[in-house]
Amino acid sequence: MNIYEGQITVLLGHNGAGKTTTLSILTGLYPPTSGTACIYGHDIRNDIEGIHENLGFCSQHDVLYDTLTVEEHLYLSAHLRGCDNSTIEQQVERTLRKIYLHDKKNEYTKTLSGGMKRRLSIGMALIGDSKVLILDEPTSGLDPEARRQVWDILQSERQEKTILVTTHYMDEADHLGDRIAIMSGGELKCCGSPLFLKAKYGAGYLLSIVKQSSCSSEYVLKQVKRHIPNAFTRSDYGEEIRILLPLESIDKFGNLFEDLESNKISLGISSFGVSVTTMEEVFFQVSKQTNTISCRNRETRESRRKAIEQSRFTSETKVDHKQLRNQGFLFYRQQFCALMIKRYIFTKRNLIFVFSQIIVPIAFTLIALFIFHHLLNKNNSPDPRLDLSLKPYGKDLLITFSNEAEGWEKRQNTDQFIQSYMRQFDNKQVTPIEFNTSTGSYEDHLLKQIAIPHLFYFRLKSIIGLVVDTKSTPKDKIVSLRAYFQGESFHAAPISLNAVVNGFLQYLTSVNQTICPGLTTNNSPPQIYVSNQPLPETKEERAKQIDEIEGLMRVVVAGFPLASNILFAASYLASCFGFFPVYETVTKAKHLQFVSGVKLALYWISIYMWDMCIFFLSVGSILLCFMAFNLEQFALGERFHNLVILFGLFMWAVLPQTYLLSRLFRSPTSGLVWITAINVFTASIGLIMVGLLSHPMIHQQAVGVCLMYFWIAISPSFCLSHGIFQLFINYQFRQVCDSPLVQLLCLVDQVNACCLKTCDPFCAYWTSNELSYELGGVGAHLTALLIHGFLYSSFVIISDSSIGRNLKICLIILYRRFRYRHHNSELLLLNQYHDDLSFDDSNLPAEDVDVRQHRHLVESLPYARLREQTSLALCRVSKTYGSVNPRCKQGRKPAVDRLSLAIPPSECFGLLGVNGAGKTTTFRMITGDLEPSSGHIIVVGHDLNRNLRKAQQSLGYCPQFDALLPYLTGHETLQLFARLRGVHEGLLNTEIDQLLNDLNLTSLAHVLVSRYSGGNRRKLSVAIALVGETPLICLDEPTTGVDPISRRHIWDLLLKYRRQGRTLVLSSHSMEECEALCSRVSIIVNGRMKCLGTCQHLKARFGHGYSLNVQVMIPMVNHHLSSLNTEPTVSSTSSSCVPSVVISPHVPHQLSLINAVDNVDSFIKREFPDARLVDRHQGVLQYHLPTDGRNQVRLSHIFNLMETNKTRLGLLNYSISQTTLEQIFIDLIKLQEPVNQ
Structure with missing residues (x-):
């Protein structure tokens, strides 16, 4: 396929169709297995760097730095693109204004809203004047207002760039796309302008009629079939009937509408309008023809079909929900088993975490016991034995001695004894010093030579000493031995005494070998060892x-x-x-x-x-x-x-x-x-x-x-x-x-x-x-x-419990009452019901008449009737976040402001609003996740203030963000919630299998939820809300991130459950979804309802006319028809359904095209003086025809006029539709105050 400059080409496809892979190949992330693509003459196979110089890319998820400002992001992108330094500042300023973020340029990106972040991502792709823009779902998750801002940016850049966009929003593709290409299974299935695709694949027009109490749906359909026999009823709920009008009967639409306009009173019709086939319908029809539905499990399709046929849940008749559930003890036992199975699975799939709960405490305990055992043994065990010797005192020790014996013989014996004494010491450790006592006593020499000059050395190194003396003995044969010791050294006394004894022993054995024959050896002399060991302590x-x-x-x-x-x-x-x-x-x-x-x-x-x-x-x-x-x-x-x-x-x-x-x-x-x-x-x-x-x-x-x-x-x-x-x-x-x-x-x-x-x-x-x-x-x-x-x-x-909820409210009341006594009028009231109150409407802001009438109806109904006649009732419900200080005005801004609403059984009610309008807060209060600041809520006859748990048992809930357990599989998740809701074990697997099949999750049934894509996680959340046959189902943006085919399956499933008698309450950013599902909708602004009624009723009351889209036939000559064959990569399927004027718009007769367009424009403005040209591009004109100007425009007149002049004006296609619900939505939400992000 070719993607042309000056156009926005939208690429559509279900999840797994190949869109992201295609973009990844074009941006150089993946190389192609075969084939190639050329971007402005640069081949992706060998010149990807040249492509990057002219390519701007916006990924599906924002790639932003939290601590950089908006301006810094743009400067970073400009420098990375190699922009000229002299022009970077101008480019940044220009881009900031393009993306409407000039006043936020110094804000950190972490403070921006989701819409602002997407605009910044687009700005980073725009800067540097890239010729090609590739945008992967640029508006995913944004509310309609934020999406419109992104659309404006892209349309302003369309004339100068080649833009390729992927999206899951069909209305976005319709609004932006000059050409729309639909992929499936990696192949291009069709390509063309939105008008062409709608003409080829669309089902026709949808006629929406708002009925009065006297209206008969059968009679209305009979009157329609008088003009268009092939018409049939698409839906008939509450006050609105929708009839499908085949496109081939468009020439009869004028007469039909003229008949309806003239007989509104007799038919009991309040208003009616038409809408053309949506791109959602086109996408679904293309996918249906190419067999993309349920293609993942072809081998199990027949078995699933038989299971569904045998299932009792396929009936669309109303069911008794209580008969499908266990009651009493069986119910409680089933819930307990479900919860224990959940914990068992968590333990089984998180064994490392469970082992840490055992191993870490054991480790700490062992450390504690080792330390304890060591310290305890150290304290309680007897002191160890200490061997006494000179070794612990280190080296370079001094042993001083003197021999004072008289006489030669005595002198000889004492010298031999001293030698034996010294022999027991290690020469490397001990240095002997002998004192001559002829010049003084031993003590005098010790003091003068060692102690006084070297006192510190003396105290550390002179441990023991010896004096041999015979003077002091009265008998000549007795020798006196005096053992000296250092008093400051531990154990010096016993060591000195032991040295003398060992010296004496060795002297005796050396003199006479027969004295101690068993002690003398050839290797070492005999020696006596001395040790010191204290006695154990007594208890005393x-x-x-x-x-x-x-x-x-x-x-x-x-x-x-x-x-x-x-x-x-x-x-x-x-x-x-x-x-x-x-x-x-x-x-x-x-x-x-x-x-x-x-x-x-x-x-x-x-x-x-x-x-x-x-x-x-x-x-x-x-x-x-x-x-x-x-x-x-x-x-x-x-x-x-x-x-x-x-x-x-x-x-x-x-x-x-x-x-x-x-x-x-x-x-x-x-x-x-x-x-x-x-x-x-x-x-x-x-x-x-x-x-x-x-x-x-x-x-x-x-x-x-x-x-x-x-x-x-x-x-x-x-x-x-x-x-x-x-x-x-x-x-x-x-x-x-x-x-x-x-x-x-x-x-x-x-x-x-x-x-x-x-x-x-x-x-x-x-x-x-x-x-x-x-x-x-x-x-x-x-x-x-x-x-x-x-x-x-x-x-x-x-x-x-509810006790805790009420206690919390009571504490807030007491806090306000005793601290801010002068603000008594603002105190919350607990367990006060509307039939006991006298409401004061004087301080309420201006209300729409429908909203006011409905509020008066709800507040005037007795409490008992509200419980009996409604599936959901909210009476003056408010929720205020922030400070409880009444003087803090900013903290007391209400997210929901005195909301009154009653929804009868079997209705699908839609809540619309931008992010921050109060939709999710309302859902959280309905489901008991938040306590209302005032007012009360009744769910299937149960008041949340009095019986929260019973109320919760009566509803199914799909929250805005998936509340899934990633360690469970899809089947295990549904088993858990089915058991919690008391579904009989015999019916459990049948209902689960049916839900998985209806939502195309059968192939993922036994895959861990953590491996699900975003769309599949959303579908599983919807399945959780539907399992168990609850009478009330609350769905908060149930199809966000879901591809169109899966979204259509969800719609069909919800419609089936509604026909079974279940009440649906949903919020959505898709206006098309609300029109397809909801019998009534309300748009919430600043926490209050701004309008209420059926979709057609809102279009009739708040719409400002009709939208007319015209595609002018481009003049062609024969040789231009060959342009179809010049498309090298278009499949045969695509070429058979796409005319050459759509695939190859480069024709030489631009002047003829301009003349043809000008001729049509003159005709429209002549016939409809108040018509406003909204867009003119590539032979496509879009007009807004107001109904409140000088000339009242009737729908029948528009169709008759366009059909009569179609051939003369050279129109290829045209479509007429009433003001869309999204346009009404955009007008009303302009009153929404900014939300602190």
Whole structure:
């Protein structure tokens, strides 16, 4: 196909048709497998760089930097494109004005709305004067007003550029496209102008008639068939009937409309209008002809067809919803099983996370026990034996000696002894120094030569010394030996004495070998070894040490690391159980389950029971670690039983506390981290404060005891960690204090820490019964944990119940009443109903007459009748976000403002409005996700203020953003919600299979939801809303991001359910969707209804005339017909359905075309003086014909006039349609105030 300069070419196709792949090839992201494409003479196969110089691309998702401003983004894009520095500033300014963001140029992109971000992405593609623009779904997810702004930008650029756009919005393709190409299965199926495609594939015109109470639909259809026999009824709901008029009978439309205009009163018609075939219908017909529907599962089509034929749910008759559901005990059992199966699947598919809940606590526990075991052995084991020698004192030691013996023989013997003495020392370690006593005594020499000059060296290196003397002995045969030692060195005395004894032993063995024959060896001389080992302490000695700080700290230091590490293990384990509730809350899956009828108690019981099982595994592993270390303080007998009780009650208390804390967080990961931090911080602060205040030096043990009780009352984690610490301390104190001698001392009133009556300032509290409430026992800890469990469980249930909702409202009322007494008129009223109130309408803004009449009807109906006659009723419902301070005007801006609405059964009601108008807030209030600030809501006879859960059981809900569980498959998801709604097990799979088939999800039934595309996730959300046969279905933008074929399937499915008697309430950005589905619509602006009625009624009341589209036939000569054959890549299917004037508009007779167009333009302006030319391009003229000008234009006159002059004017195609609902929407939403993004 060719894409022409000066045109916008729109590429359409279902999901997987090949649109994105085509764009990826054109932009160079993927290379083509075969074939090629040329962009301004540059081949994508070998000159992609040349293409990029002239190519602007806007991806489907915004690629923006949050911390860059709008202007900085454009400067960045301009520099990347290589724009001339001298012109960049001008280009940026010009682009800012093109995309209507000049006043936002200094704003960070993270502050922009979705529409602004899309305009910025388009601006980044525009800057640099790119010749080619490729835009992938540029308006995806935008409201109609924001889409119009994007359309204006593209149309302003159309004349100078070649633009290729993909979209899922058929009205966008119709509005923008000069040519529309439809793809399927990677092939081009057809290509042409919108008028040509509508003429070839369209079903014709849709005649919409608003009926009065006296109107008969059968009689109206009979009158229409008098003129057009092939006409048939498309739909007939409520006040509106829609009749399809075949296009081939267009020449008879004038007479038909003339007949209807002249007989409106007799036929009972309020108004009527026509709309031409939409591009949605064209797309569907093309896809139907090319067999694109259900092409993914051809092999299972027959089996699915048989299943659907056998299904009882295919009936379009009204059904009794209660008969399809379980009731009573069976219903509750089914819900409980569904919730447990959900948790089982989550556990099975997240084994790493579950293993971390077991392994991490075990790791912390093992670390704690290793440290504890080491410190305990160090404190309780006897001191080790110390071998006494000079080796620990290092090298370069001095050994001083002197020999004072007299006489030759004596001198010879003593010298031999000294040699034996010195032989026992290592020469590398010891340096011997001999003093000559003839000039002074040994002491004098020691002081003068060593001690005084080198005192520091003397104290460290002179450890022992020796003096041999015979003068002091009275008998000649006795030698005196004096062993000297350094008094400041530990163990120097026994080392010196042992050295003398060893020297003497070696002297004796060397003199006479027969003295000690068994001690002498050839390798080493005999030696005596000396060691020092203290005796073990007695209980009495340890009792005295408790009064000493050092002894007390040895006991405490051993227990504190154990308590701290167990605290870390327990805190992490507890926080893991907050991950799942936070995840379900953030994704809105929890709310969707409540909307599906889950009982509040069953929901939390199922979570609690499953978490308790995982907790038992983890705690059991921790207890096994205690048993493996065989610690007598914990793992033996009664003490182990007490430890098990402590952990068991901790489980009971900490799980509901974690569930309650999980409500504070909006991310599962942050919840896990912060809940761990909260538990660790609170308990650690308590342990430290209680421990410090109990220190003997501080003398504040009584204050520490009071703080202990305070922390016990508020923190389950403190109860566990301090309880373990208390069990250890009690055991240690009991071992010391529970002895007869200590008790005897206490009887005589001795002041001792073990004597609890006389201890001062520190008491070693202990008890023989560890479960007692005395200081030293853990009875208070266990009782507190038991109470914590009941309290936190109650808070969890209350916070999700209507009691919690009403309590919250009451607190707001009290806050306002006592702080802002002069603003009493603005206080909220709780449980006040409209039949008890006297409404004051004086402060209401101006209302449309239809809205005012409906509001008066709703507010005047008795409460009982509202419950009986409506599926959904809202009476003066308001919702205000922000500050509760009445003086804060900005904070009190209402998102929904006194909305009154009643929807009877079997109706499809549409809520329209821009982003921020209040649609989603209304849905959230209807489903119980938000509490109204005032007013009340009735859902299928149940008031939300009084009976929220029963009301939620009666409705199905598709939220704006998918509330899906990614770890489930599509089939498992529908099984979950079908069971929650009580569908009989025998009918469960049949209904699920039917829904999957109706929504083309059969091939994805057993694929994880996390792998679904956006469109398929949306279809699954719709299926959740439909499963279970609920009487009321609320759908918030159900088809956003869904391709046209799937969207049509959803429409057909919703219409079928409506025919079964179910009530539908939907919001949408697609006006075409509302016209196809809704019997009534309302456009909401600033939280209030601006209009109300059927689509045709709104067109008749707020429309401003008709839209006339004309395509002028281009003059041709014969040789131009060959242009069709010059298209190298057009398939035979495409060439057969597309005329050459559409595929190849480059004809030489431009003057003839201009003359033909001018001739048509003159004719239109002559016949319709008030006509306004909206667009003129490539032989296509678009006019707006107002009906409130000088000449009243009748529909019959327009058709008769155009059909009579069609041939004379040379018209190829023309279409006439009433003002569209979207045009009315655009006009009304101009009053919408900006929303803070």
